[in-house]
Amino acid sequence: MIFSIDLSTNFNFKINSMKLTTNVILLGILGLFLILGFWGCSGYNGLVSQDETVKNMWNNVQSSYQRRADLIPNLVNVVRSEATFEQQTLLQTVEARYKNLGSIKVDPSNLSAENIQKFQAAQGELSGALQRLMVVVENYPNLKSNEGFRNLQAQLEGTENRINTARNDFNGAINNYNTRVRSFPMNIFAGMFNFSVKEGFKAEEGSQNAPTIPENIMGN
Secondary structure, three states: OOOHHHHHHHHHHHHHHOOOOHHHHHHHHHHHHHHHHHHHHHHHHHHHHHHHHHHHHHHHHHHHHHHHHHHHHHHHHHHHOOOOOOOOHHHHHHHHHHHHHOOOOOHHHOOOOHHHHHHHHHHHHHHHHHHHHHHHOOOOOHHHOOOHHHHHHHHHHHOOOOOOOOHHHHHHHHHHHHHHOOOOOHHHHHHHHOOOOOOOOOOOOOOOOOOOOOHHHHHH
């Protein structure tokens, strides 16, 4: 009788131990899933936040470039009004580059490498045309002394500084975003939710050199 009770007690003890072990394992698995879920949500939200930062920085870039574009018509009109200014070809080049910008708009949700390159190329062409115009204007004292021209020149210089700042901020946001997207194990979540690497602005070839002005223009 006593032996039978001992067997029953041992059996119940083993059953309880197995249940306890199973419960611990299940709790451990559940805890692991909760941790992974929390980490995944946090990582996803972080990617969304950095993606939105990139988009906001891009809006600032376009806004700064648009500010410059808005000054172009007035600049052209002021220069053209100077009777002694003979380099109408330069003005026409500036106008053509300015009008070309209308077809180069990049939506923040579509910051592909191709779109960024097209935008940068179009803006770079306008920058080059403006630089050549400003160099030639140095040969026209009357134009340089024109108050309207001086005001526009000051606004353009301030706008160029804003553009540089906006571009640097955008590239910084791109770098932070890309670092997160490419880092393990966040790259797994990034791939699952279509967060791809983005491209920022690159240094423009020849940007360190002074603009080249044809001799026939400089001679006038």
